[in-house]
Amino acid sequence: MKRMIWSLVMIMLVSTLAACSGGNNGSNGAATNTKPEATQEGNQAGNAGSESSYKDKYDPPVTISTVWGIDPELKFKNNETIENNVATKWALDTLGIDIKTLWSVTDSNNAFETKMRLSLNSGNDIPDVVTIGNAQLAHELIDSGLFREVGSLFDEYASDTWKNAMALDENVWNPYARDGKRMGIPVLDYAYNHDYLLWIRQDWLDALDLEAPKTIAELEHVMEQFKNNNPSGLKPNEVTPLSIGTKNKLSTWMGDPSWIFGAFGTLPEQWNVADDGTLEYGSIHPGMKEGLALLRDWHSKGYIPQEIALWDENQTAAPAVAGTAGIIPGPYWMSGWPLSDTATNDPDAVWKPYPIPTGEDGTAMRHGTHYTNGVTLISTKMEHPEAFFTYQNYLFDNYADPKEGSEFENGLFKNYDYDIADDGTLLRWEDIPGGYVNAVRYLLVRDGARIPDAQMKALMNLADGKEPVTRLEKEVKAAYGLETPAAAVVLLEQEEISYKNMFTGPPTPTMNSKLDYLNKIELTAFNEIIYGNKDINAFDDFVAQWKAEGGDQITAEVNEWYNGVK
Amino acid sequence: MKRMKDWPFHVMIFPSLLFLIVFSYVPMLGIVISFQDFKPWLGFTGSPWVGWDNFSMLFERKDSAQVIWNTFIIAGLKIVFNLVVPFVFALLLNEIRKAYISRTIQTLVYLPHFLSWVILGGILVDILSTDGGLVNRFLVAAFGIDPVPFLSSGNWFRFTVVVSEVWKEFGYGTIVFIAALANINPSLYEAAEVDGASRWKQTLYITIPSLLPMAVVVGTLSLGNILNAGFDQIFNLYNALVYEKGDIIDTFVYRTAILEGKFGLATAVGLFKSVVSMVLIVISYRLAYKLANYRIF
Amino acid sequence: MYHKTIPYRIFNVCNTILLLLIAICCVLPVWHVLAVSFSAKAAADGNLVSLWPVGFTTVAYEKTLNNPVFLGSIWVSLQRTVIGTVLTLVLACLAAYPLSKETYAFRGRNIYAWLFVFTMIFNGGLVPFYVVIQKLHLVDSFWVLVLPGAVNVWLTILLLNFFRGVPKELEEAALIDGAGHFKTLFKIYLPVSLPALATLGLFSIVFHWNSWFDGLLYLNDKTDYPLATFLQTVIVQRDMSSMSFNPKELELLSQTTVRASQIFLGALPVIIIYPFLQKYFVKGLVLGSVKE
Structure with missing residues (x-):
């Protein structure tokens, strides 16, 4: 008995000691952690005078610290990690830049945003450079004062290729401007990536001897025929003539219904330029009422999913893949995914891209894609901000749109995103020994370097029947579906109907307190109308309520911002 | 009998208490951020104090009352049914005399607990669809009624949420009662048998009274969830048509605080929920002690 | 002995059937996931699988x-x-x-x-x-x-x-x-x-x-x-x-x-x-x- 007590006391003593030493470690850690901070400040002060130290390669190497939100699907091979891989080796060998990882997290369930916010708490591990995709977080970080003005750095150090790419749309800086200062470098993305068009079952059109619809009225006829006279022999209740969903948003990336309102002169859930030059919220435009009436009619006729309010983006793809949907609105690259699978379920299925149909007066609108999908921030404590530009300049000059015969003509890193067999053939995807790894995601800035119009140019070349020779042309051919070049042509034919959300600033004060409620009543009102639960005049009630509950104030705040950047 | 010294009791509790202090009580100090506009880079001491502002964010919205009521009613129904269904199921299972059948059923009903709501949500949307979903096809064929809008009408949504939750969890909840059944002293039944008591009488006078303390304990502790209506489930199933009856505190906090990084608001809402739970648990504890002279914990 | 009586036997049979039916309801979603896991990718993405694999494969x-x-x-x-x-x-x-x-x-x-x-x-x-x-x-x-x-x-x-x-x-x-x-x-x-x-x-x-x-x-x-x-x-x-x-x-x-x-x-x-x-x-x- 006594022995037992003793052993228990011992166990507890040990655990107490362990806990105490844990506490000690904690305070030790805090103590040592304050030091680098102090020295960093000292260094910064010392460096202030000699800032024009831009080099193409640094010897001795300089360090850039960063943090990573790693895509859950990103693979690693050859025992590499995000801290130490082919891209970090390349940066060190080629540019003399040592990429140091402060922490990383698999970016799922908002883990990156959460961890980024939490990590600021300790105050000591602010990354030199961090790329943020989430607009809300980006605004928060900019306002934290931990990151510096970057516009002047960009003007001083960025290469011409990068500057030209950035100049394609002057508005890309707007979201990150504060009092005229540019606080973050926009991450450029390909233009039109999330613009959309209609994918229609060509085999059904042919069997019914129909032309592709050019107007909403023609579209209705096509849907009616698809449903009641289905060429694949489906019963009317088995067909989804137009696969769209409204679960999360009316303006989204696949199965998108917003163009229907475009035919009536508005785009929901974004800020459009009104006739008087001010910004107005698209969802309260009178055109919405007509669009909703039309959707309500289609819902009652069974042209759109009966449970449309439950359908999210991925759900809209299911009937399209199954071969029971006739039309699905979506991006130009959808023939690569998910529509490539339709043929397995219905061997006769052929999807073809078509333009957005117009309203009676010829009006058509679709929501446009911003040229940017994130922002890179630079810490106020970074010792060598110019090194970041060395890194990015190299990628913009050599990787963004490399010509035939250049270093990156086939891809980024051999044996990662491409490989070359002994006989000289180019290997991709599953053919790469050890498997495909999208090494672009190992780079400091997401996607490496993208020039907004480069991808469309490559697609146009392919559409003209040119053989792929540049990296982008080869990649597009290998990774995008067969119909993608043709879809790109369709997309550009309607270039003038693409309207971007004109408000890109930080959330206004009223948005912070009221926006969630306003979004809620908006989506509820619209879905109730579509389902026929409420009269179409419920739209007017919604507009009145929206304005009274803070919408008018938000409109004023948005326009105040707009006047500042216009 | 001489009273034993109670120092070993303190020693036995000490390790657990240590863990609780480190991982619960120390972090609990962070509740102060309910009263701050907390910014991580300013820390606990540097963030501006905003008094009760975070609480008014929760209470002053037009839909505040609705959201809190939705939470309360959905969570309340779940607590009741998650207690009653496993209790009854355990009693029924107790009557099955062939051990292998009983064990098979136990194992099978325990399975849904291991599917996450992301997956089950997708399955439910499919089978409950008004447009050819399995359940509605059956109802229409069997009873000739109109398809039931299980997920797209507010009242039905609450029904669906509660039923599907109970269906997912009752098998897991049954385990406690099965274990409690095993703890009943068999001599009680033997004596009843000798007295010629019917099975129904045995259940009524032996089994149920023996299980009641456990049911009271489980029920009281689950009051801690009175304002947790099940985020994962609702988040995966709700849609604009049911916001009025289905939007709950946790989905509201997710949209307005978690995604937006408003830690102060999130903590304030947490504190509100805790206070409500605490009050209910204290009441329940007192009632059990007064009425049945039983200390739940 | 109570379990020899006729009413109890009837109850027992009904009870067993009822519980088995409930148990089957609980297995179905797991069974569905299992069916999907053995199906061809295109069928799964098209939401065509219910309780039996479509295009059986063990690739997954x-x-x-x-x-x-x-x-x-x-x-x-x-x-x-x-x-x-x-x-x-x-x-x-x-x-x-x-x-x-x-x-x-x-x-x-x-x-x-x-x-x-x-x-x-x-x-x-x-x-x-x-x-x-x-x-x-x-x-x-x-x-x-x-x-x-x-x-x-x-x-x-x-x-x-x-x-x-x-x-x-x-x-x-x-x-x-x-x-x-x-x-x-x-x-x-x-x-x-x-x-x-x-x-x-x-x-x-x-x-x-x-x-x-x-x-x-x-x-x-x-x-x-x-x-x-x-x-x-x-x-x-x-x-x-x-x-x-x-x-x-x-x-x-x-x-x-x-x-x-x-x-x-x-x-x-x-x-x-x-x-x-x-x-x-x-x-x-x-x-x-x-x-x-």
Whole structure:
């Protein structure tokens, strides 16, 4: 008995000691952690005078610290990690830049945003450079004062290729401007990536001897025929003539219904330029009422999913893949995914891209894609901000749109995103020994370097029947579906109907307190109308309520911002 | 009998208490951020104090009352049914005399607990669809009624949420009662048998009274969830048509605080929920002690 | 004997049928996931699979079983579950025993009990917790999966209620024999509480097996993730619009069938353990040990 007590006391003593030493470690850690901070400040002060130290390669190497939100699907091979891989080796060998990882997290369930916010708490591990995709977080970080003005750095150090790419749309800086200062470098993305068009079952059109619809009225006829006279022999209740969903948003990336309102002169859930030059919220435009009436009619006729309010983006793809949907609105690259699978379920299925149909007066609108999908921030404590530009300049000059015969003509890193067999053939995807790894995601800035119009140019070349020779042309051919070049042509034919959300600033004060409620009543009102639960005049009630509950104030705040950047 | 010294009791509790202090009580100090506009880079001491502002964010919205009521009613129904269904199921299972059948059923009903709501949500949307979903096809064929809008009408949504939750969890909840059944002293039944008591009488006078303390304990502790209506489930199933009856505190906090990084608001809402739970648990504890002279914990 | 009577027999047959039907309802979703995991990808993406595989193939399982991250995460989960459960059970037994005493035997018990329960209800939220984890240097350590949740108050309270059911005569006899409280706990209470311990063990195992948030937030490297965290990163749908994928990548992301196989394989160990623990839920165990 006594022995037992003793052993228990011992166990507890040990655990107490362990806990105490844990506490000690904690305070030790805090103590040592304050030091680098102090020295960093000292260094910064010392460096202030000699800032024009831009080099193409640094010897001795300089360090850039960063943090990573790693895509859950990103693979690693050859025992590499995000801290130490082919891209970090390349940066060190080629540019003399040592990429140091402060922490990383698999970016799922908002883990990156959460961890980024939490990590600021300790105050000591602010990354030199961090790329943020989430607009809300980006605004928060900019306002934290931990990151510096970057516009002047960009003007001083960025290469011409990068500057030209950035100049394609002057508005890309707007979201990150504060009092005229540019606080973050926009991450450029390909233009039109999330613009959309209609994918229609060509085999059904042919069997019914129909032309592709050019107007909403023609579209209705096509849907009616698809449903009641289905060429694949489906019963009317088995067909989804137009696969769209409204679960999360009316303006989204696949199965998108917003163009229907475009035919009536508005785009929901974004800020459009009104006739008087001010910004107005698209969802309260009178055109919405007509669009909703039309959707309500289609819902009652069974042209759109009966449970449309439950359908999210991925759900809209299911009937399209199954071969029971006739039309699905979506991006130009959808023939690569998910529509490539339709043929397995219905061997006769052929999807073809078509333009957005117009309203009676010829009006058509679709929501446009911003040229940017994130922002890179630079810490106020970074010792060598110019090194970041060395890194990015190299990628913009050599990787963004490399010509035939250049270093990156086939891809980024051999044996990662491409490989070359002994006989000289180019290997991709599953053919790469050890498997495909999208090494672009190992780079400091997401996607490496993208020039907004480069991808469309490559697609146009392919559409003209040119053989792929540049990296982008080869990649597009290998990774995008067969119909993608043709879809790109369709997309550009309607270039003038693409309207971007004109408000890109930080959330206004009223948005912070009221926006969630306003979004809620908006989506509820619209879905109730579509389902026929409420009269179409419920739209007017919604507009009145929206304005009274803070919408008018938000409109004023948005326009105040707009006047500042216009 | 001489009273034993109670120092070993303190020693036995000490390790657990240590863990609780480190991982619960120390972090609990962070509740102060309910009263701050907390910014991580300013820390606990540097963030501006905003008094009760975070609480008014929760209470002053037009839909505040609705959201809190939705939470309360959905969570309340779940607590009741998650207690009653496993209790009854355990009693029924107790009557099955062939051990292998009983064990098979136990194992099978325990399975849904291991599917996450992301997956089950997708399955439910499919089978409950008004447009050819399995359940509605059956109802229409069997009873000739109109398809039931299980997920797209507010009242039905609450029904669906509660039923599907109970269906997912009752098998897991049954385990406690099965274990409690095993703890009943068999001599009680033997004596009843000798007295010629019917099975129904045995259940009524032996089994149920023996299980009641456990049911009271489980029920009281689950009051801690009175304002947790099940985020994962609702988040995966709700849609604009049911916001009025289905939007709950946790989905509201997710949209307005978690995604937006408003830690102060999130903590304030947490504190509100805790206070409500605490009050209910204290009441329940007192009632059990007064009425049945039983200390739940 | 009641179970020989006709009404009871009728009841018994109906009862068995009813419970079997309910059990079947509970199996269907799992069965569906299983069917998807054995289906062809296109059929799964087209939502064409209900309860039988369409275009039967085992490709998904080949991919899953060849995925070192998946297999590694099972190993992490096993470690976490075993270590975490043992720790939780030891702490729960030690704490539940004194708490199961009445106030006249242990004067401080009510204060302790409320101290325990209070932590179940109140918490400071994510921020201060993260700070504590960080100060203890638990970030990116395996122990972050085990230590913070080591004391499970819910299970402790459950156990203390089971302990109250232990016949008082047993304890008194032991105390009269001169045994101390530790000996009484280990030699008397634990052996007669096997059904309770099996229940607690099961709950603790399931808790550890299913926890994912701690792994996601506090571990840096995906290869250190427990299974539940790994699965969570795989099954949650992502907003593709905010990302810049090419269609080939999206195709890799939309592996419905592989996901289904991972869900199934991931749940398999905890599903299997239940029938194994069921043998401790046998009636009469308590009495049996009393007679010993």
